[in-house]
Structures are given as C-alpha cells and as structure tokens.
Amino acid sequence: MRTRKIALLGSTGSIGTQTLDVVSHDEHIEVVGLSAHRNIDLLEEQIKKYHPKVVCVMDETKAQELSRRMASQNLAVEVTCGMEGLIAVATLEEAEVVVTAVVGMIGLLPTLEAIKKGKIIALANKETLVTAGDLVMETAKAYNVPILPVDSEHSAIFQCLRGNSHQTVSRLILTASGGPFRDYTKDMLQNVTVEAALKHPNWSMGSKITIDSASLMNKGLEVIEAKHLFDVSLSQIDVVVHKESIIHSMVEYIDGSTIAQLGMPDMRHPIAYALYYPERTMTSYIPKLDFTKMSNLSFEAPKKDLFPCLQLAYDALEIGGTMPAVLNAANEVAVEAFLQREISFLQIPEMIHEVMNRHICISKPSLEEILEIDKWARVYSRQEVAKL
Numbered sequence: 001m002r003t004r005k006i007a008l009l010g011s012t013g014s015i016g017t018q019t020l021d022v023v024s025h026d027e028h029i030e031v032v033g034l035s036a037h038r039n040i041d042l043l044e045e046q047i048k049k050y051h052p053k054v055v056c057v058m059d060e061t062k063a064q065e066l067s068r069r070m071a072s073q074n075l076a077v078e079v080t081c082g083m084e085g086l087i088a089v090a091t092l093e094e095a096e097v098v099v100t101a102v103v104g105m106i107g108l109l110p111t112l113e114a115i116k117k118g119k120i121i122a123l124a125n126k127e128t129l130v131t132a133g134d135l136v137m138e139t140a141k142a143y144n145v146p147i148l149p150v151d152s153e154h155s156a157i158f159q160c161l162r163g164n165s166h167q168t169v170s171r172l173i174l175t176a177s178g179g180p181f182r183d184y185t186k187d188m189l190q191n192v193t194v195e196a197a198l199k200h201p202n203w204s205m206g207s208k209i210t211i212d213s214a215s216l217m218n219k220g221l222e223v224i225e226a227k228h229l230f231d232v233s234l235s236q237i238d239v240v241v242h243k244e245s246i247i248h249s250m251v252e253y254i255d256g257s258t259i260a261q262l263g264m265p266d267m268r269h270p271i272a273y274a275l276y277y278p279e280r281t282m283t284s285y286i287p288k289l290d291f292t293k294m295s296n297l298s299f300e301a302p303k304k305d306l307f308p309c310l311q312l313a314y315d316a317l318e319i320g321g322t323m324p325a326v327l328n329a330a331n332e333v334a335v336e337a338f339l340q341r342e343i344s345f346l347q348i349p350e351m352i353h354e355v356m357n358r359h360i361c362i363s364k365p366s367l368e369e370i371l372e373i374d375k376w377a378r379v380y381s382r383q384e385v386a387k388l
C-alpha cells in the first residue's frame with residue numbers, strides 16, 4: 001500500500017485526536033501538517049509523535065510560545081498562526097488529503113483554498129457546507145476534487161449510495177440520537193443545565209456539537225450538509241430519531257429497498273473510511289457490533305415542536321442564499337452564550353429565529369457577501385445576547 005500524506009486541521013479536538021489514533025495504527029499514513037486553536041500542550045505532544053512539517057496555532061501568543069518551545073528542544077517544525085497559518089497547513093504541497101476537523105465556519109476559507117490546490121477533502125467540519133455549500137461544492141467540481149464525508153450520517157449515506165445510480169434514490173434518512181433531552185417535556189427543558197446538555201448519550205464529542213445534538217440543531221445542520229453533499233431535493237431528506245445510534249443513516253431507493261449502514265458509535269469508523277477511500281482497510285482496534293447482544297433498535301419521529309432548531313434549519317435551507325450562513329452564525333453565537341451561561345437552553349432557538357427574521361436574504365451570494373453576512377449575523381446575535 002502506498003503512503004498517504006495528510007494535513008489535519010483541528011488536531012487537538014475530538015475528531016482530530018481520533019484521526020491521529022487511526023494514523024497511529026497505520027504506517028501508511030503520514031502527517032505533514034497539524035493545527036490547534038490554543039491547546040499547545042497537546043499540539044507539542046502530537047508534534048513529537050507525528051513529526052509534521054508545518055503546524056498552525058490560531059492564537060498568536062500561543063504560537064509564539066510553541067515556537068520558543070520547539071527552538072529550545074531543537075525540533076524542526078515551522079510554526080504558523082492565524083488564518084494565514086491555517087491556510088498554509090491546508091495547502092501544504094506534500095498533503096494529498098486535508099482532514100477538516102476544526103469547529104465552526106472558521107473552516108471555510110482553508111477548505112476552499114485546499115480545494116483550489118487539488119487536495120482531497122475529508123470533511124468533518126459541517127459548518128463549512130452549511131455556510132457556503134453551493135460555493136464549496138461548485139469549487140470542488142471545478143477543481144475535480146472529491147469531498148469525502150467524515151460526519152457519521154453522511155459517511156453512512158455515502159457508503160449506502162455506492163454502486164447505485166443517483167436517479168434511483170428516493171430518500172435519504174438521517175438518524176438522530178435525539179440527544180440527552182429526547183424524552184423531556186417543554187417544562188423540563190426550561191431549566192436544563194450546561195452540564196446536562198453536555199452529556200451526550202452515545203458519543204463523546206467537542207462541546208459545540210454536543211450542544212447542537214441536544215437542541216437538534218446538529219441534525220438540522222446535517223440536513224443542509226446532506227443536501228449539498230448528495231445533491232437531492234429538500235423533500236428527499238428525512239430525519240428519524242434512533243436512540244441507539246447503531247444505524248448511522250439509510251438510503252431508500254425507488255423500488256422500496258432501504259440500505260442502512262450499521263456500526264458501533266465510534267468516529268474512527270467514518271474517519272478510517274474517508275482516509276482509505278476508495279479502499280477499505282482492517283481496523284481491528286475499533287470495536288465491532290455484536291448482534292447477539294443487541295436487543296432493540298428503536299425509531300420515532302423527531303419532536304420538532306420541542307426542538308425548533310431542526311425546523312429552523314429546514315426553513316433556512318428552503319429560503320436558501322445567505323440564510324443558512326445566518327442560521328449557522330447565530331447558532332455559533334447562541335451555543336457559546338449558552339455554554340457561558342448567558343442564555344438558557346430554550347433561548348438558543350429563540351435567538352436564531354430572531355436573527356433569521358431580521359436578515360434580508362441574498363440569493364446566489366459571492367464568498368465576500370457570505371463573509372460579510374456572517375459578520376453581521378454574529379454582531380446582531382451578540383447584541384441579542386446582551387439584551388437577554
């Protein structure tokens with residue numbers, strides 16, 4: 001097997017560390033670039049273990065500190081910082097694949113630049129497609145670059161679609177765990193704590209996506225992500241709550257057959273699938289399903305009235321243009337405000353709704369317009385937080 005060289009954006013996070021775990025089990029994957037926001041202690045360990053050529057630390061002061069540490073230990077690695085540094089890692093000449101595992105729309109520019117350099121994109125950073133899905137997919141098409149999904153549902157759909165023609169697809173069915181508040185009433189949702197919201201029933205993930213899972217915004221973002229990745233109409237994407245997270249998603253075909261992808265809830269499965277695509281490789285270190293110990297797989301409709309974020313995402317997608325970027329920016333600000341205990345859980349969808357209502361949508365926006373609107377939505381959202 002030949003060696004694949006990867007650049008990994010967001011190496012210190014949940015997807016980042018799990019990607020490195022996959023890499024550590026295989027001598028055929030080489031890491032040439034890494035990035036973090038502020039966690040230079042972990043990044044330093046990763047540099048010593050994986051020997052990248054270039055790293056980026058978003059925070060300039062932290063980057064300077066890491067540079068000093070590298071010099072004092074005679075470690076030959078180039079330390080960059082800020083967006084320029086992130087783009088430098090994403091466009092490293094040696095990198096064949098760029099794994100986008102940063103959180104938030106900060107991933108958009110490096111992903112676009114990586115595509116323009118012909119890199120294969122292993123995409124975990126769903127906010128990139130939510131914010132600028134048309135632009136990203138058009139650019140990928142123009143540069144003939146594959147976008148390989150890492151998000152578990154999209155990896156599942158990608159696998160279920162293999163070998164079947166696009167015209168024979170009837171529906172994509174995204175499964176949702178329902179999050180920690182799946183069985184809560186409206187009353188119970190009034191006073192949920194940050195700690196309770198951060199306890200995902202099945203997955204261990206970064207804090208932003210964990211809150212998104214609790215509000216069902218994660219599923220909303222995933223509906224938008226699926227629309228762009230698989231080029232289907234909005235009416236062809238359904239969501240079903242499947243609390244066990246064993247079926248990662250399904251594709252229903254016009255003849256009534258449904259193909260599902262199953263596996264343990266372990267992100268190393270979809271990460272490895274993207275890293276080795278179009279091949280599969282032995283991953284004996286990842287736990288496998290034992291069907292004899294599986295008593296029940298359950299399904300129910302999502303409670304859109306209790307979790308309005310899902311409908312807000314469908315609305316944003318239907319309106320199109322800059323509205324999904326506004327949905328995403330308002331959500332990023334609202335989730336941060338909830339984590340900082342500035343707003344309550346139920347104020348998350350209220351705030352997003354308010355910001356979306358205020359936005360006059362631009363259809364077919366340019367990248368500059370998207371970036372401008374993203375800025376506006378963040379400023380307006382922060383003003384809303386201040387009012388609450």
Ligand SMILES: NC(=O)C1=CN([C@@H]2O[C@H](COP(=O)(O)OP(=O)(O)OC[C@H]3O[C@@H](n4cnc5c(N)ncnc54)[C@H](OP(=O)(O)O)[C@@H]3O)[C@@H](O)[C@H]2O)C=CC1
Binds near residue numbers: 058101
């Ligand atoms: N975790 C999961 O299982 C899944 C995640 N995803 C998606 O993958 C992406 C990453 O999620 P996850 O790994 O959970 O997130 P984490 O919060 O665990 O990690 C985020 C990573 O991005 C870095 N980072 C954070 N903010 C910035 C910034 N402003 N600029 C540059 N880098 C930054 C962090 O650095 P530092 O550590 O220094 O803060 C860290 O390396 C998200 O888009 C998420 O929706 C999709 C499916 C599953």
Ligand SMILES: CC(=O)[C@@H](O)[C@H](O)COP(=O)(O)O
Binds near residue numbers: 203219
């Ligand atoms: C692991 C993964 O892909 C997450 O996006 C997961 O889907 C979150 O679980 P929810 O189904 O609760 O949103």
Ligand SMILES: [Mn+2]
Binds near residue numbers: 151152153222
């Ligand atoms: Mn997912």
